Amino acid sequence: MRKNGFARHALIETLHTVQSAFGYLDDDSIRFVARSLRVPMSQAYGVVTFYHYFSLKPPGKHTMTICAGTACYIKGSDKLIAAAEKRLGVAHGQTTSDGQISLMTARCVGACSRAPVVLCDGAVAGEMASELMLEQLERWAVE
Amino acid sequence: MTIEELEQIAKSVCQENDKYDFEVNVCMDLACTSQGAESLREALEKAAVASGKNVLVRRTGCMGPCSSGPLVRVDPEEHLYHHVNAGHAEAIVGSLGGAPVAGLQCDLNDHFDKQVRVVLENAGHIDPEKIDDYICRDGYKALLTALTEMTPNGVIHRITESGLRGRGGGGYPTGLKWGTVAKAAGDLKYVVCNGDEGDPGAFMDRSVMEGDPHRVIEGMAIAAYAVGASKGYIYVRAEYPIAVSRLTTALREARRRGLLGNGICNTPFSFDVEIRLGAGAFVCGEETALLASIEGRRGTPKPRPPYPAVSGLFGKPTLINNVETFANIAPIVRNGGKWFANMGSERSKGTKVFALTGKITNTGLVEVPMGIKLREIIEVIGGGVPGGHTFKAVQTGGPSGGCIPAEMLDLGVSYDALMKVGSIMGSGGMIVMDDTSCMVNVARFFVEFCMTESCGKCIPCRAGTAQMYTLLSRICDGIGTMDDLELLVGLCETIKEASLCGLGMTAPNPVLSTLKYFRNEYIEHIVHKRCPAGVCNMEAPVALPAEVLA
Numbered sequence: 144m145r146k147n148g149f150a151r152h153a154l155i156e157t158l159h160t161v162q163s164a165f166g167y168l169d170d171d172s173i174r175f176v177a178r179s180l181r182v183p184m185s186q187a188y189g190v191v192t193f194y195h196y197f198s199l200k201p202p203g204k205h206t207m208t209i210c211a212g213t214a215c216y217i218k219g220s221d222k223l224i225a226a227a228e229k230r231l232g233v234a235h236g237q238t239t240s241d242g243q244i245s246l247m248t249a250r251c252v253g254a255c256s257r258a259p260v261v262l263c264d265g266a267v268a269g270e271m272a273s274e275l276m277l278e279q280l281e282r283w284a285v286e
Numbered sequence: 287m288t289i290e291e292l293e294q295i296a297k298s299v300c301q302e303n304d305k306y307d308f309e310v311n312v313c314m315d316l317a318c319t320s321q322g323a324e325s326l327r328e329a330l331e332k333a334a335v336a337s338g339k340n341v342l343v344r345r346t347g348c349m350g351p352c353s354s355g356p357l358v359r360v361d362p363e364e365h366l367y368h369h370v371n372a373g374h375a376e377a378i379v380g381s382l383g384g385a386p387v388a389g390l391q392c393d394l395n396d397h398f399d400k401q402v403r404v405v406l407e408n409a410g411h412i413d414p415e416k417i418d419d420y421i422c423r424d425g426y427k428a429l430l431t432a433l434t435e436m437t438p439n440g441v442i443h444r445i446t447e448s449g450l451r452g453r454g455g456g457g458y459p460t461g462l463k464w465g466t467v468a469k470a471a472g473d474l475k476y477v478v479c480n481g482d483e484g485d486p487g488a489f490m491d492r493s494v495m496e497g498d499p500h501r502v503i504e505g506m507a508i509a510a511y512a513v514g515a516s517k518g519y520i521y522v523r524a525e526y527p528i529a530v531s532r533l534t535t536a537l538r539e540a541r542r543r544g545l546l547g548n549g550i551c552n553t554p555f556s557f558d559v560e561i562r563l564g565a566g567a568f569v570c571g572e573e574t575a576l577l578a579s580i581e582g583r584r585g586t587p588k589p590r591p592p593y594p595a596v597s598g599l600f601g602k603p604t605l606i607n608n609v610e611t612f613a614n615i616a617p618i619v620r621n622g623g624k625w626f627a628n629m630g631s632e633r634s635k636g637t638k639v640f641a642l643t644g645k646i647t648n649t650g651l652v653e654v655p656m657g658i659k660l661r662e663i664i665e666v667i668g669g670g671v672p673g674g675h676t677f678k679a680v681q682t683g684g685p686s687g688g689c690i691p692a693e694m695l696d697l698g699v700s701y702d703a704l705m706k707v708g709s710i711m712g713s714g715g716m717i718v719m720d721d722t723s724c725m726v727n728v729a730r731f732f733v734e735f736c737m738t739e740s741c742g743k744c745i746p747c748r749a750g751t752a753q754m755y756t757l758l759s760r761i762c763d764g765i766g767t768m769d770d771l772e773l774l775v776g777l778c779e780t781i782k783e784a785s786l787c788g789l790g791m792t793a794p795n796p797v798l799s800t801l802k803y804f805r806n807e808y809i810e811h812i813v814h815k816r817c818p819a820g821v822c823n824m825e826a827p828v829a830l831p832a833e834v835l836a
Binding site for chain 2: 151152153154155156158159182186189190193194195196197211212213214215216217218249250251252253254255256257258260266267268269
């Protein structure tokens with residue numbers, strides 16, 4: 144916040160910083176940011192819920208993000224999502240009950256030439272087959 | 287810095303580079319790094335030291351044919367190697383000065399011959415994190431020339447003369463836009479670079495920002511000089527962390543060299559740029575929504591006028607251009623408007639970068655002159671559809687675009703020609719589909735995307751896309767009727783006419799274009815409850831057991 148001189152228009156920047164430090168945004172941190180930047184609570188909360196990138200729930204220990212962009216869809220990312228959902232027993236956007244794995248989808252990570260793409264804890268892996276992805280999930284699940 | 291000093295730097299960098307007998311360029315773009323380019327580069331450096339040869343190992347931006355990655359190009363011989371891994375490092379270094387490594391050479395002459403590189407001229411040749419590499423290839427020369435030898439009006443005139451049109455999708459003439467902002471009253475003006483590449487399936491802007499960040503900054507600085515702005519923002523998607531870090535490095539280096547900041551090049555011109563992160567909202571590609579997002583608000587569009595050129599960021603006159611548009615500026619200022627206008631078709635000048643993806647052999651980035659036939663892009667540059675499948679359609683313009691069928695492949699690519707067939711140029715995503723893709727399903731995919739991305743401000747878009755999705759789902763699930771189809775067409779027209787911003791106005795395009803060219807598939811789904819491509823999971827018509835019939 145200091146970097147941007149506590150400017151109100153740096154709300155999104157500040158929220159990015161908070162999320163990258165804590166992994167998600169909880170009510171306390173949103174309230175703190177709003178108060179510090181003198182932004183109405185409603186605006187801060189509105190911004191957090193408007194943008195997909197911000198998360199209100201703590202992520203699991205590991206995150207499997209499946210790209211759901213057009214190129215990945217054409218190359219069968221919907222099947223990857225279905226396979227992962229079946230294995231983990233949760234819908235995409237959720238975390239397993241033991242807090243080990245979060246299953247997320249991304250709009251497009253820009254690695255379309257290697258579709259279908261998944262991100263294993265942020266590392267891009269292209270031309271993904273469902274067996275390979277499931278193996279990774281197995282490894283995470285038993286950690 | 288003066289132009290002489292710049293030339294001095296360029297000269298000394300070139301001399302520095304000449305000291306090396308060989309250059310080994312490793313593509314470090316996202317696609318190649320995801321296949322181990324980093325360990326490959328380390329292995330190459332180790333091998334280079336061990337061999338005792340005078341070799342420079344350089345990390346570069348995207349070389350283009352991502353499907354062949356990781357890529358390595360050896361200069362001065364210009365041997366291009368594909369599918370390289372760390373195990374090949376010694377063989378490559380060992381072959382320097384001799385015959386190329388057998389079996390690794392990449393035969394993509396057809397792929398490269400048809401391309402013309404303006405925006406991507408430096409990609410694969412410079413280290414994006416070194417400003418000296420950029421200066422060595424005529425970088426920042428255009429900015430200093432503009433500042434010392436041209437008037438702001440002269441710059442605008444040159445851009446107008448070039449016929450450059452906005453590369454973000456709309457195709458608005460860039461010179462005209464600059465002229466409007468320049469004429470707008472006000473001491474404080476802004477230049478904004480739209481790097482919110484939300485169109486899924488497109489990654490040209492990411493590659494440009496990651497592979498040649500200084501080109502974008504130089505373009506912005508020239509624009510700022512032309513329109514009289516003193517502050518710039520680059521709005522980048524948070525999903526592109528590498529682009530953000532390279533741009534940050536580039537900005538720092540440019541400031542250190544005195545190419546940004548106060549009194550650039552001993553002139554009264556001052557300009558600086560800040561990076562703003564997007565947070566994942568497709569609608570923020572729309573200019574008024576983007577400005578709202580920079581101001582720290584929800585990215586909802588505003589009705590225009592007033593246009594941002596008159597009242598934009600913080601209520602001040604603002605120039606917004608796309609990354610690729612800014613990337614075209616420096617070469618135009620350097621080489622003249624006529625040079626640029628000589629390329630391309632009658633009303634669409636210059637070149638366009640496309641991200642070729644989907645069911646095609648050579649996926650990756652290509653840059654082609656405007657007016658080139660779609661067939662050439664797909665069959666020659668792209669290498670056709672792999673796996674013995676047949677080409678069905680190519681989708682351009684992302685969720686706002688349309689699908690172009692095989693019959694229309696001889697179409698020359700330009701803003702107007704694509705518009706005429708019901709698609710748009712868009713930012714440059716080009717997704718190829720073959721006979722295993724169901725067009726109804728694809729249309730539903732795009733509508734679903736628009737439905738979730740609709741900001742919710744105006745009703746035609748918010749409610750309309752949801753209804754479109756329901757209708758398309760019915761058809762995909764095999765319970766659609768012919769009445770649904772009629773309803774769908776009517777709904778499309780309403781959304782198109784009544785929506786506030788570009789997202790809503792173009793959201794029906796994928797449906798309308800597939801209905802126009804692939805109506806048979808819709809009919810097949812509705813009447814025969816059958817998906818010709820075998821994608822849609824609809825219950826097969828249950829044949830009643832014989833005893834029941836009896």
